[in-house]
Amino acid sequence: MTDALYERFQKKWDETMELPPQTVGPFTPYYKMVTKRLKVMPIPILLLMSAVLIVILFYILGSGITFLTSVLQRGF
Amino acid sequence: MTHISDILIISLYSFSRNFLGIITRPYETYRRILLKGTLWELFPIGVLLSLYFAVNALVKAPAFRPFVLTRHFIKTSLSVAVTAVLISLLLWGIGRVFGGKGEYKQFFLAWAYTLVPTLCWFFLTSVLYIVIPPPRTTHPAGIAFSLVFLTLSGVFFFWKIILSYLSLRSGLKLDLIRIFGILLVSAPIIGIYSIGMYRLGIFRVPFL
Numbered sequence: 404m405t406d407a408l409y410e411r412f413q414k415k416w417d418e419t420m421e422l423p424p425q426t427v428g429p430f431t432p433y434y435k436m437v438t439k440r441l442k443v444m445p446i447p448i449l450l451l452m453s454a455v456l457i458v459i460l461f462y463i464l465g466s467g468i469t470f471l472t473s474v475l476q477r478g479f
Numbered sequence: 480m481t482h483i484s485d486i487l488i489i490s491l492y493s494f495s496r497n498f499l500g501i502i503t504r505p506y507e508t509y510r511r512i513l514l515k516g517t518l519w520e521l522f523p524i525g526v527l528l529s530l531y532f533a534v535n536a537l538v539k540a541p542a543f544r545p546f547v548l549t550r551h552f553i554k555t556s557l558s559v560a561v562t563a564v565l566i567s568l569l570l571w572g573i574g575r576v577f578g579g580k581g582e583y584k585q586f587f588l589a590w591a592y593t594l595v596p597t598l599c600w601f602f603l604t605s606v607l608y609i610v611i612p613p614p615r616t617t618h619p620a621g622i623a624f625s626l627v628f629l630t631l632s633g634v635f636f637f638w639k640i641i642l643s644y645l646s647l648r649s650g651l652k653l654d655l656i657r658i659f660g661i662l663l664v665s666a667p668i669i670g671i672y673s674i675g676m677y678r679l680g681i682f683r684v685p686f687l
Contacts, residue, residue, distance in 0.1 A: 418514060419510070421510075422648065422649065423654075425648075425655055427655060441505070441506075442506045442507070443503065444503050444504075446634065446638070449633075449634045449638055450630070450634050452633070452637060453629075453631075453632075453633025453634045453636075454630045454633075457626055457633060460629070461622075466617035466622055468622065468626070468629065469614075469615035469621050469622060471625070472613070472615045472624070472625035473614040473615050475628070475629075475632060476604060476607065476608055476612075476615075476628070477608075477613055
């Protein structure tokens with residue numbers, strides 16, 4: 404490995420390791436599983452999460468969901 | 480000596496790069512913002528916000544008169560600027576109490592980037608407000624629109640949560656438990672503030 408490449412690697416490594424890795428006790432593997440998908444191009448996962456949540460909300464509120472939309476549309 | 484136009488062009492380039500970065504690689508981009516970002520990057524964010532407030536004034540002001548439009552523009556601009564500074568100061572202050580490290584300047588810059596999803600949602604809602612004004616009915620078309628609108632709003636909301644988490648995580652170098660602690664302490668204060676803004680007729684939804 405050339406010196407320049409090694410220096411770039413070292414700099415990137417230092418940037419990455421400035422913060423200690425996040426652990427959440429016994430849930431750490433699950434936390435890593437979720438955040439791994441959010442680190443690169445998270446929009447598709449967020450879209451899926453949001454769609455599932457809204458379908459559940461629709462199941463609970465029924466057509467009352469339109470009221471929420473009206474409030475948000477007027478809210479900006 | 481660097482000319483001011485050079486600084487603005489560089490900040491515009493950095494902002495564009497970070498704008499794409501927070502969509503494609505938010506974690507990595509936030510590290511870059513905190514390490515290399517400058518307060519000049521607030522300028523493009525401010526320009527985009529001003530553009531939005533101008534559109535908002537045209538859509539929402541009760542009359543198409545210069546005085547009314549200007550008053551509406553100034554009211555919303557000042558409210559958003561003051562709210563962004565107050566909320567970032569509150570989170571930074573509580574974060575420091577929880578053992579956070581880092582300068583307010585860099586934290587504020589990171590926090591300012593959390594306004595990007597808000598801004599995208601603002602523009603989406605403004606366009607839809609013009610194209611399909613509320614209220615929504617319980618007709619199947621109204622329900623279908625609601626499902627799509629709420630799903631998209633959810634995406635922007637989750638995106639904002641990720642960026643807010645990254646601001647606190649990278650900007651204050653805190654772990655998840657402490658971040659939850661900050662949110663627990665700040666939520667009632669932000670709640671009271673949001674009710675105040677609602678009563679004053681400035682924001683109806685606490686989206687900042």
